[in-house]
Amino acid sequence: MADFLSNYSIQRWLESCPQGYLEDTVYGHRPDDHEPESMLDNDLLRESEIRSTVQLVAGERCALAASSGLINSAPDQASKAFLATQTLDEGRHVEIFTQRLYDLGVKPQDLEATITTYLNPHLAKFAEVLLEKVDKKDFVAGVVGQNIVLEGMAFSVFEMLQATHTETNPKFAHTLSGTIADERRHVGFGENRIGELIRRYPERKADVERMQRDMSKHMLATFHVAFSGSAAANEEAKRQMESGARPKTKAVYQGVDLSAVSTEEMEKVLASTVLGEFKTRLARIGLEYQSPL
Amino acid sequence: MNDPLESQRGGTEKRPRQVFELDETGFNEVPPRYRRFYRRWKGTADSLAPNEVKCPVCKVVIRSRVELRAGDRVYCMPCMSRLEVIEENGELVAKVLY
Amino acid sequence: MSGQDDPHQLDASAFHRTVHSFEFWFEAVEGYLHGREYGVSPATQEVELSERQRESLITILCNYCVGETAALDASSGMIGFAPDRISKIFLSTQVVDEGRHLEVMLHRLGQLGVRDPEAEILQRANRSLLKFKERLLDFVHASDWEAAVLAQNVILECMEYTVFRYHAAHADPVTSEMLSGVVSDERRHMGFGENDLGRRLIVAPHAHERLLKIKRELDPLILDTFSETMGELGIEPASRPDLANEYLGAVARLGFQS
Numbered sequence: 001m002a003d004f005l006s007n008y009s010i011q012r013w014l015e016s017c018p019q020g021y022l023e024d025t026v027y028g029h030r031p032d033d034h035e036p037e038s039m040l041d042n043d044l045l046r047e048s049e050i051r052s053t054v055q056l057v058a059g060e061r062c063a064l065a066a067s068s069g070l071i072n073s074a075p076d077q078a079s080k081a082f083l084a085t086q087t088l089d090e091g092r093h094v095e096i097f098t099q100r101l102y103d104l105g106v107k108p109q110d111l112e113a114t115i116t117t118y119l120n121p122h123l124a125k126f127a128e129v130l131l132e133k134v135d136k137k138d139f140v141a142g143v144v145g146q147n148i149v150l151e152g153m154a155f156s157v158f159e160m161l162q163a164t165h166t167e168t169n170p171k172f173a174h175t176l177s178g179t180i181a182d183e184r185r186h187v188g189f190g191e192n193r194i195g196e197l198i199r200r201y202p203e204r205k206a207d208v209e210r211m212q213r214d215m216s217k218h219m220l221a222t223f224h225v226a227f228s229g230s231a232a233a234n235e236e237a238k239r240q241m242e243s244g245a246r247p248k249t250k251a252v253y254q255g256v257d258l259s260a261v262s263t264e265e266m267e268k269v270l271a272s273t274v275l276g277e278f279k280t281r282l283a284r285i286g287l288e289y290q291s292p293l
Numbered sequence: 294m295n296d297p298l299e300s301q302r303g304g305t306e307k308r309p310r311q312v313f314e315l316d317e318t319g320f321n322e323v324p325p326r327y328r329r330f331y332r333r334w335k336g337t338a339d340s341l342a343p344n345e346v347k348c349p350v351c352k353v354v355i356r357s358r359v360e361l362r363a364g365d366r367v368y369c370m371p372c373m374s375r376l377e378v379i380e381e382n383g384e385l386v387a388k389v390l391y
Numbered sequence: 392m393s394g395q396d397d398p399h400q401l402d403a404s405a406f407h408r409t410v411h412s413f414e415f416w417f418e419a420v421e422g423y424l425h426g427r428e429y430g431v432s433p434a435t436q437e438v439e440l441s442e443r444q445r446e447s448l449i450t451i452l453c454n455y456c457v458g459e460t461a462a463l464d465a466s467s468g469m470i471g472f473a474p475d476r477i478s479k480i481f482l483s484t485q486v487v488d489e490g491r492h493l494e495v496m497l498h499r500l501g502q503l504g505v506r507d508p509e510a511e512i513l514q515r516a517n518r519s520l521l522k523f524k525e526r527l528l529d530f531v532h533a534s535d536w537e538a539a540v541l542a543q544n545v546i547l548e549c550m551e552y553t554v555f556r557y558h559a560a561h562a563d564p565v566t567s568e569m570l571s572g573v574v575s576d577e578r579r580h581m582g583f584g585e586n587d588l589g590r591r592l593i594v595a596p597h598a599h600e601r602l603l604k605i606k607r608e609l610d611p612l613i614l615d616t617f618s619e620t621m622g623e624l625g626i627e628p629a630s631r632p633d634l635a636n637e638y639l640g641a642v643a644r645l646g647f648q649s
Contacts, residue, residue: 010491011429011498018417027414064470064479068486071467072528077493077509080463084490087467091483092413094476321422322575324415326396328422350585350641351552351578357399367399371419371575372582373410375403389644391589 013085028096028178033171048233054118056097062127064090066146073137089182126218147190149215155183156274167249195285209290217292227267311360313344323370346387350374411481430495430569447623453515461524463489465543468531488576519615544584549638552577557632
């Protein structure tokens with residue numbers, strides 16, 4: 001236990017994160033990288049990017065509130081120290097995705113209004129379920145909700161977004177690669193720390209599984225609304241590629257070329273990837289996946 | 294009525310401000326591009342140059358590229374304070390502006 | 392040198408956005424933590440401590456751990472009710488600073504031969520400091536931003552800043568270097584608290600009376616802790632650092648008379 005937690009120390013975090021993969025970056029990307037003009041000049045594409053970035057900001061705000069709120073109820077110093085690094089990771093994610101909204105043309109004074117306009121209501125509900133557990137100082141449910149469910153979802157969403165942006169928007173893809181590296185630690189901590197606590201408190205299983213089911217339900221609804229809303233932008237991106245306005249690129253995620261499929265198919269790929277991951281991770285820590293359907 | 298302090302200050306304002314080339318002093322508590330604007334106070338044997346003022350909050354020496362005068366606004370980045378340079382007993386000191 | 396890099400040319404809102412950001416924190420701590428494992432460079436050598444010195448240092452570090460745990464629990468709890476996003480991001484940097492302080496101090500306790508730091512801290516913790524921690528967390532649980540900032544970022548941080556600086560100047564080389572890195576962090580925390588509260592009191596002067604009461608309640612707890620730490624360091628009252636100059640100076644700038 002002590003050996004495992006030493007891998008999550010602040011010292012290790014300093015060496016791997018600010019002194020590692022984030023060195024020489026500005027807001028998570030190379031200083032000379034910019035959002036592509038072909039997207040900024042197209043209202044439909046730019047709005048679609050703003051909409052999806054708003055969901056990232058909202059998700060990260062929830063993660064910041066949850067990870068900081070869990071420190072008080074953490075049962076040992078090493079978990080507190082890890083959650084301190086996670087709190088800062090989440091604070092950084094809020095900052096870099098907010099900065100991306102500014103890079104996409106949102107004015108600082110319009111930030112909150114933009115978030116309110118574009119926030120997916122199902123994502124807000126997803127956050128509510130988690131933050132209720134955090135407010136009740138329920139460490140076990142809070143860590144499962146935050147580090148397995150929320151981070152597990154974020155991990156897959158970031159990977160998918162990275163796949164779709166690697167060739168078309170290296171700036172955003174680079175930003176995402178840093179957040180993915182952070183999420184790896186978060187899900188790793190969740191699994192390792194909670195696995196031990198679930199073994200110690202088996203009576204907590206039913207309640208935690210119920211929370212996972214509720215969060216998964218809101219997550220699937222979030223995906224559905226998000227992908228349905230991006231169909232027009234997806235078609236526009238395809239049209240640009242066909243007309244030669246932007247280079248023809250492939251965006252392979254889970255063996256599927258996202259640049260060639262419909263948004264319904266994208267939604268299916270993402271949902272099945274995330275739920276598959278949940279099932280595997282939950283089984284490893286001794287919980288049974290509860291289907292929201 | 295003439296305020297001697299006011300006329301003295303006016304006189305100073307007419308004289309062009311001295312310009313200073315800021316060098317690195319080893320201060321490392323802010324991002325590299327801002328480091329030359331600050332230095333550590335070395336204790337009672339230390340003294341302030343005309344382009345320097347001490348932060349009352351964290352005791353770091355704040356440095357400017359030009360000679361400081363009463364009324365100037367400076368920032369202490371190490372403790373995140375906004376300050377105004379004022380004259381007190383014939384010396385320039387920094388006062389926190391909240 | 393470009394004018395863009397001159398901090399004094401920033402307007403007030405750009406300055407606040409800059410210094411409260413993760414980017415600023417990131418480049419700032421890089422300066423004094425890079426290459427220092429647990430806050431200490433590999434070249435810094437241990438010196439032999441007498442049994443009395445070792446015992447005293449353990450007691451002092453145990454109490455520092457109480458203070459740092461209080462600050463960690465409080466700063467993380469405050470994110471949930473911070474009044475704006477910039478403060479939330481700043482607090483997230485403070486959370487990791489406090490976590491790091493706790494970690495380097497626990498690591499130092501291990502180097503001094505302490506096998507069960509939790510038990511040692513329980514046994515050696517100063518009662519006044521524990522009481523202070525309890526009160527601070529009461530403010531946090533009540534989501535009382537002004538009281539929490541006063542207790543944590545002004546009172547506790549100011550006391551720590553004074554004690555750590557003094558201790559760093561007189562400690563063995565390893566402890567000294569470790570504490571110097573902590574002091575560099577405390578500047579930000581203390582500055583944030585004083586400036587935030589200062590701005591708040593300008594627009595809400597009625598809060599002054601209530602905060603003054605809280606300050607009066609907490610003063611004896613913090614002064615008792617300070618006095619005990621100085622005693623452990625073997626410093627006679629006449630030679631102790633001027634806490635009044637640091638702490639009372641800060642609260643006087645905020646308009647609190649002692």
